[in-house]
Amino acid sequence: MQAETKTTVDQTSGASGAPVSVLRFSGDISSTSKDSLLGAWQSVHDGPVLLDFTKVDYINSSGIALIIQMLMEADKTGRKVAAFGLTPHFQKVFTMVGIAKYAGLYKDEPTAAASL
Amino acid sequence: MQAETKTTVDQTSGASGAPVSVLRFSGDISSTSKDSLLGAWQSVHDGPVLLDFTKVDYINSSGIALIIQMLMEADKTGRKVAAFGLTPHFQKVFTMVGIAKYAGLYKDEPTAAASL
Amino acid sequence: MIPTAGTSVEVRLPSRLGFEKVAMGTAASVAQLMGFPPDRIEDLKTAVAEACINAIEHGNRLNEKLSVGVILSATADGLEVKVVDNGTGMEKQPPKPDIDRKIHGEEDPRGMGMFLIQALVDEAEWVHDSKGKGSYVRLVIRLDKDSEFDKESK
Amino acid sequence: MIPTAGTSVEVRLPSRLGFEKVAMGTAASVAQLMGFPPDRIEDLKTAVAEACINAIEHGNRLNEKLSVGVILSATADGLEVKVVDNGTGMEKQPPKPDIDRKIHGEEDPRGMGMFLIQALVDEAEWVHDSKGKGSYVRLVIRLDKDSEFDKESK
Numbered sequence A, B: 001m002q003a004e005t006k007t008t009v010d011q012t013s014g015a016s017g018a019p020v021s022v023l024r025f026s027g028d029i030s031s032t033s034k035d036s037l038l039g040a041w042q043s044v045h046d047g048p049v050l051l052d053f054t055k056v057d058y059i060n061s062s063g064i065a066l067i068i069q070m071l072m073e074a075d076k077t078g079r080k081v082a083a084f085g086l087t088p089h090f091q092k093v094f095t096m097v098g099i100a101k102y103a104g105l106y107k108d109e110p111t112a113a114a115s116l
Numbered sequence C, D: 001m002i003p004t005a006g007t008s009v010e011v012r013l014p015s016r017l018g019f020e021k022v023a024m025g026t027a028a029s030v031a032q033l034m035g036f037p038p039d040r041i042e043d044l045k046t047a048v049a050e051a052c053i054n055a056i057e058h059g060n061r062l063n064e065k066l067s068v069g070v071i072l073s074a075t076a077d078g079l080e081v082k083v084v085d086n087g088t089g090m091e092k093q094p095p096k097p098d099i100d101r102k103i104h105g106e107e108d109p110r111g112m113g114m115f116l117i118q119a120l121v122d123e124a125e126w127v128h129d130s131k132g133k134g135s136y137v138r139l140v141i142r143l144d145k146d147s148e149f150d151k152e153s154k
């Protein structure tokens, strides 16, 4: 009943030219997204990570909990995370719940990559 | 309860450089649009007319009936009419009800103006 | 992605012009959830809007004390929508609108709602009140069908 | 543009996750009809979605035989939404989520729905079942208020 989450994993480079992994989500981020989101997270190697929300239509509180789980993993292993492509509404929501404290929120990929 | 229709009247020039009136609609085209649509039609002078639907959100069958009333007036006085800015869905609907027979439907203003 | 056949959503609207847009929003969300393509969702929205306008205007005669019911049900192969009013329905269907007659003033410029409904959906049936339970129009759009193909096969 | 106070729209959804999106679509259409600005409509959509998810999961415990009711009513200065389920409601409100505790594993990463609802609307009240009539959350967003101003004054 819920739109599937697709997550693809890409590679780009950060400010210093060091490699950065990019997780690109599409569809919904909700309770059914667990395997897609956490599976993709586990598949990426060391180093900083970018989260691309450009093609996400819907995020609910269960989806936000999954993003927090990714940030827990990142925090444990000392990896930097930045996000981009969120609508102004979800930038506000991510700030309200405190995610912005653990992941920089940027308007586009170059700005987000430059922060890492 | 229904969004108001705003109609502004503009002037451009057709294929031969002759003056063309442009009626630009915005909001809804429904039963409450009568005064706005027919009032604007009455205010324009002789010559061909362009109908701009770019900023229209919603058109229902009562609104289509008002457009047909404008085309009746145009037919009586031998004036050419062309429309642009309709979504693919409303291009289909206008074709289904036969409006396309009395008003050319074009994707943008230059193409529509060039047809007059 | 398709809800189990039998799953249904109901909406109740006041009999006031403009509220057909609420039914459009609900119908669009259900159709999206079921995986209908965007062009079919547009067809459905227009058909549902016209059915609600008729229920508000002709069925309930703009009496705001009466409400219009919209029941959206997933079937095995598509979506069925019933739009219910408190009127007695129609005796017979109006003639197909004729644009030439309209332009030449030989026919009312109105009278296109039912034609549009039939042209945009895969099935449309008007059922008139028999035992005071309300009249309704029943619309069906199917998931597997291509809209153009379907229109030609009618 | 504002519907007369008292005008209301009702939706009935099956208790299945995903159908909160239908309530979002209906609520967005009603709010648009009432002239709410786009950012407030986004706030409302998220609040209504979270209220429906809670009604589906916690109130009706995913029992698809039960439905969730969403009643949208125009008031003198805004829109009131009641999301009704068949459960017994809550005893007391959960604590405000703490992101630091969540990140450090000291608190469940979940538990943000009610916080978001309260943060996004102008009024939120949880009413628990007293006489078997169902529990509900009542949300209000006001038309004249600027959302930022309103959040600061809380």
Ligand SMILES: Nc1ncnc2c1ncn2[C@@H]1O[C@H](COP(=O)(O)OP(=O)(O)O)[C@@H](O)[C@H]1O
Binding pocket: B061, C054, C055, C058, C059, C085, C087, C088, C089, C090, C094, C110, C111, C112, C113, C114, C115, C135
């Ligand atoms: N729900 C209804 N209840 C009673 N009569 C209806 C209903 N829907 C349509 N009709 C009748 O059918 C006619 C044609 O409807 P329609 O094609 O939608 O055009 P219009 O509403 O512009 O007249 C209406 O004028 C009305 O007499």
Ligand SMILES: Nc1ncnc2c1ncn2[C@@H]1O[C@H](COP(=O)(O)OP(=O)(O)O)[C@@H](O)[C@H]1O
Binding pocket: A061, D054, D055, D058, D059, D085, D087, D088, D089, D090, D094, D110, D111, D112, D113, D114, D115, D135
């Ligand atoms: N409609 C409801 N009926 C019963 N309990 C509820 C309802 N809504 C919320 N609750 C309770 O409040 C808790 C917090 O809800 P919420 O903040 O939305 O987070 P979550 O749903 O992620 O647990 C839920 O875990 C549940 O125990």
